[in-house]
Amino acid sequence: MDLNSFEVIIIGGSYSGLSAAMSLGRSLRRTLIIDSGKPCNRQTPHSHNFITHDGEKPAVISAKAKLQVELYKSVQFYNGLAVKALKTDKGFEIITESGAIFTSRKVLFATGVKDLFPEIDGFAACWGISVLHCPYCHGYEVKNEKTAIIANGEMGFEYAKLISNWTKDLRLCTNGKSALTLEQTEILKNHEVQIFEEEIDSLEHNEGYVSNIVFKNGNKVEVKAIYAKVPFEQHCPIPEALGCELNEQSLVKVDAMQKTNVTGVFASGDCTTPMRSVAIAVSTGSFAGAVINKDLIDEDF
CATH class of the missing domain: 3.50.50.60 (FAD/NAD(P)-binding domain)
Structure with a gap:
């Protein structure tokens, strides 16, 4: 043989x-x-x-x-x-x-x-730890926490709608000019989803656990979890x-x-x-x- x-x-x-x-x-x-x-x-x-x-x-x-x-x-x-x-x-x-x-x-x-990760300092280090791809895999562990979604347009809208099941403390970071429709923007605002259009510079984190999103204009937003589809x-x-x-x-x-x-x-x-x-x-x-x-x-x- x-x-x-x-x-x-x-x-x-x-x-x-x-x-x-x-x-x-x-x-x-x-x-x-x-x-x-x-x-x-x-x-x-x-x-x-x-x-x-x-x-x-x-x-x-x-x-x-x-x-x-x-x-x-x-x-x-x-x-x-x-x-x-x-x-x-x-x-x-x-x-x-x-x-x-x-x-x-x-x-x-x-x-x-x-x-394939975006050119955001800290993103790769947080991937799978506090930057998450799937709420069914990880959403329960960060339920009701300050949460961000990095996405835009139709994907951003649908992702925000999905993640709102796990937390209402939600913000959508479009990482540049929003591609949401006026209707989508209004719906998200009615559900108290904050929308940030600034470009993202980096993620502040401790051994992969994110604490802040830092925008290129120097502003920050505090978060404990981020969802992103890469x-x-x-x-x-x-x-x-x-x-x-x-x-x-x-x-x-x-x-x-x-x-x-x-x-x-x-x-x-x-x-x-x-x-x-x-x-x-x-x-x-x-x-x-x-x-x-x-x-x-x-x-x-």
């Missing part, structure tokens, strides 16, 4: 990849997880809204998951970065940064996305290089079975959905693993 040959290679060994590996390990599939050890939520102190793990540290969840997956002897791990994939007559060839080459019949990308790109360029389609949100396009448009290539987790949470990553990974196993059965039976 070729030790570098597998039935399935999973690129990305965080929550979604590990969940898929458990499905495949329990299906007796020879599986390899290639992971470089840089999950996108590594700076986040606590994970929430994942039943049985609510409030746990993200690294603790993934470490426990890896220990459990390692019990399935058909699953192996490779610590490294996948940099290239080639489609072959028998499946796929995956090449790592160190030059190692592995082959498989199926490939699953559970590679997440890379957030642009992102695929963390791994390999799916697109293989011919996988991205949707209008720059996410890997998959069908209801987590299949991409490239035969034999699957994707799950944050690289496929705007609903970025550990629970959803685990769910889509588990489902993808089961679908991949069924595909292999159908091909061989």
